[in-house]
């Protein structure tokens with residue numbers, strides 16, 4: 001499919017001296033109002049160099065630009081507005097999408113390049129909460145989007161499976177726990193022990209010392225400590241995997257913090273050799289005052305390692321192993337400082353790849369206005385959120401469409417889709433509140449709305465007796481039959497998919513895809529309500545059906561990218 005921006009930018013740059021096609025392309029816009037053309041070039045930026053008014057430039061371009069794709073040109077208020085030959089545009093796009101099918105929107109721009117994505121990364125022996133859900137969902141979407149654009153992706157779950165919290169847990173387990181209780185209540189028991197530890201430690205600070213010494217024993221390879229640790233890890237992993245299964249998320253590697261236990265020593269040595277490590281009251285740290293940051297702590301007084309030590313070793317290890325184009329860390333913005341420090345230390349070590357590290361920060365999540373904290377124990381567990389969501393959708397289906405086949409499966413797809421979509425519905429840096437009413441609303445800007453629209457497109461095709469499984473070849477496409485403005489709005493929206501996916505990759509912002517899906521679904525629903533699709537006249541009907549099919553393909557591709565299923569019927 002022709003990239004119109006690129007195509008016209010090239011043509012325009014050949015008509016203008018001193019401007020690169022690349023820049024012109026970046027300036028071009030798709031006007032929101034169809035009366036202002038399908039594409040437009042604001043001429044303001046050219047004005048200074050060309051020493052002419054934007055309007056004069058637009059007029060001059062209008063006089064000389066000629067092309068078979070152009071129906072009409074206008075020079076208005078400093079803009080050159082391009083109106084495409086609509087039928088040619090619609091026809092070629094519909095053919096392209098129908099042919100490309102599952103690949104529509106994909107590109108090969110990432111071929112030969114590797115992106116490593118560190119996401120989800122919950123902490124062992126603590127429950128998987130809605131904050132980790134956001135990391136999982138954003139990381140998974142970024143993985144899919146990069147893979148769709150040809151990148152080789154490596155998805156790593158950097159489990160929090162090492163650190164002083166295990167010392168705390170061991171102390172708590174010895175004092176108040178039992179083998180039976182842990183076996184029976186699994187992660188719930190671990191959480192209760194963890195919470196109890198913090199309550200009791202407020203009264204008796206020696207508990208903290210005991211916890212530290214258990215952790216030191218772990219670091220020194222103590223058998224008893226390690227056996228307990230291993231047991232806690234297994235219990236937590238089993239729990240996490242249930243959630244990943246529900247979400248349909250997979251990782252290439254589970255490489256938690258403990259993986260770096262034997263890889264930290266050489267990195268500490270290297271820091272010493274590069275004279276970056278300083279002693280401070282027995283602890284070792286890298287000073288970052290010159291960069292306006294607190295020091296990055298590398299070793300505690302007792303010689304034990306920290307979150308930073310393990311992250312630094314992980315970065316060095318990954319750089320050796322993958323020669324990545326980008327290494328992305330998906331966590332909430334509370335870790336901004338941690339990653340700024342980490343990236344600075346890597347830079348100070350002299351590694352050129354420090355510029356390839358990026359913190360994909362996101363905002364905090366609350367549920368119905370309530371905040372979440374592990375220590376105090378008022379945690380809302382993700383599994384229960386997902387289960388409630390599925391149940392609520394099941395009730396809706398029961399009320400609206402009780403005869404639906406495989407209700408349970410559809411309720412799961414939509415219930416989970418609602419939660420995932422909610423996490424991706426706004427710019428990632430924004431804090432979000434999860435509200436049942438909003439997230440599950442079939443008419444709102446939600447996952448269920450997009451999925452429902454997808455099912456509607458499938459149902460239209462089914463009514464027309466076109467099989468709704470694979471892409472079907474619809475014989476007659478005649479762009480001239482798509483002149484209604486609602487139909488053209490759908491065509492234009494379909495066209496934008498490729499560019500939006502690319503933007504989502506560049507900005508590391510999956511919400512661009514979810515926003516797009518809402519826009520496409522809304523455009524399609526306006527078309528559906530205004531233009532009767534199954535009309536008598538064969539050519540109009542088939543052309544409209546072809547358009548519906550393209551909507552179906554594009555919605556499905558987009559849903560897949562952000563990790564949602566596309567049920568044929570709801």
Ligand code: ARG
Nearest residue numbers: 118121122123158160311331
């Ligand atoms: N386990 C951490 C947490 O729950 C997130 C880890 C993110 N990845 C990393 N390489 N630091 O906050």
